[in-house]
Amino acid sequence: MFSSILHSSSSSIPTPPVSRPLTPIEGNGSLKTISLSLTKIENDQIKKSCPFEKYGCKFVGNRLSIQEHMRDQNDIHITLIGEKLQPFREEIFEGIEAIKVTHEKAEKIENQAKKLIHCYSSAYMWHIEDYPEKYRLAKKGTKIFVESPKFLTSRFGYAITVFLAPFGDLETSRIYSSIYVSIMPGQHDPVLH
Numbered sequence: 001m002f003s004s005i006l007h008s009s010s011s012s013i014p015t016p017p018v019s020r021p022l023t024p025i026e027g028n029g030s031l032k033t034i035s036l037s038l039t040k041i042e043n044d045q046i047k048k049s050c051p052f053e054k055y056g057c058k059f060v061g062n063r064l065s066i067q068e069h070m071r072d073q074n075d076i077h078i079t080l081i082g083e084k085l086q087p088f089r090e091e092i093f094e095g096i097e098a099i100k101v102t103h104e105k106a107e108k109i110e111n112q113a114k115k116l117i118h119c120y121s122s123a124y125m126w127h128i129e130d131y132p133e134k135y136r137l138a139k140k141g142t143k144i145f146v147e148s149p150k151f152l153t154s155r156f157g158y159a160i161t162v163f164l165a166p167f168g169d170l171e172t173s174r175i176y177s178s179i180y181v182s183i184m185p186g187q188h189d190p191v192l193h
């Protein structure tokens with residue numbers, strides 16, 4: 001057994017030394033940093049097209065010159081975009097017009113809804129704008145009454161208007177506020193008794 005092992009050992013072909021790749025000693029990482037810096041410098045020098053190339057800008061340059069181009073010549077890009085949008089001008093204006101019309105329709109519907117609320121509701125909300133000024137004018141005697149918009153007593157009811165004298169009227173003047181309700185000509189009068 002021992003001799004066979006010896007025999008086998010002596011007859012085997014010597015294995016050539018394996019060549020291993022040399023690994024750089026990176027130490028504190030400075031080698032790696034230098035390598036990355038070089039890559040960055042190389043990348044900065046690569047010439048590229050302007051980001052507005054698809055709009056027709058022909059400028060080509062390295063990173064720094066593209067930055068300068070974007071900073072100093074941006075008006076070229078605005079002009080180019082304007083030219084690109086020119087064929088769609090009509091459509092853009094039509095779109096804006098359509099939005100305006102939709103907005104107006106929405107306002108109309110909102111106003112109609114407000115009117116309906118007034119017609120069906122048991123309460124009428126009368127918002128008096130700038131009341132202090134109206135009170136001042138009434139006190140001064142310049143304009144004694146504030147007049148409400150005409151509104152209906154019900155969906156198909158009488159049209160009425162409210163008159164308010166903030167500083168009073170006649171014998172109540174300077175003591176109480178006066179309020180008068182007046183029936184006005186309305187669209188449902190022919191069917192009302």
Ligand SMILES: [Zn+2]
Nearest residue numbers: 050052057059
């Ligand atoms: Zn450009």
